[in-house]
Amino acid sequence: MGRIGDVIKEKGATVHSIESSATVFDAIKRMVDVGVGALLVTDEGKICGMITERDYLRRIAVEGRTSRGTLVREIMNSPVICIESSADVAECMALMTHKRIRHLPVVDQERLVGLVSIGDLVRAVSKEATFHAQVLTDYITGKYPA
Numbered sequence: 001m002g003r004i005g006d007v008i009k010e011k012g013a014t015v016h017s018i019e020s021s022a023t024v025f026d027a028i029k030r031m032v033d034v035g036v037g038a039l040l041v042t043d044e045g046k047i048c049g050m051i052t053e054r055d056y057l058r059r060i061a062v063e064g065r066t067s068r069g070t071l072v073r074e075i076m077n078s079p080v081i082c083i084e085s086s087a088d089v090a091e092c093m094a095l096m097t098h099k100r101i102r103h104l105p106v107v108d109q110e111r112l113v114g115l116v117s118i119g120d121l122v123r124a125v126s127k128e129a130t131f132h133a134q135v136l137t138d139y140i141t142g143k144y145p146a
Helices: 004-011 024-034 053-061 089-099 118-140
Strands: 017-019 038-043 046-052 103-108 111-117
Touching (some): 004 089, 004 103, 004 118, 017 024, 111 118
Antiparallel strands (some): 103 111
């Protein structure tokens, strides 16, 4: 199975973030504007948390708070679980499943290099499985001699 670094190369290293002092409304608006389900939360440029659509539902909608009156730091997940780009996809999927999270920042030597979602990993696994199936099909049908 491939490495997380390969997934980042394929999808791109763009990571969308927001300051911890922003309102939840601003965070949700940013997620909608850029088409993502999570933002990395920073405080003076340092990673301090993650905020997701799920956090909004659980901590704003269900608890009766207002998104304009609540700061990101009040509902963000912290500390942030990270993974290195050298980790393999299966290891990352196992970590995400065990911790019940859908997004992981990728950090190498304390430097942010990207962010992967469970969807990114499923696509990577699916692409690899499709490739292997095609190779086997080609072999069985004689397209490529042994």
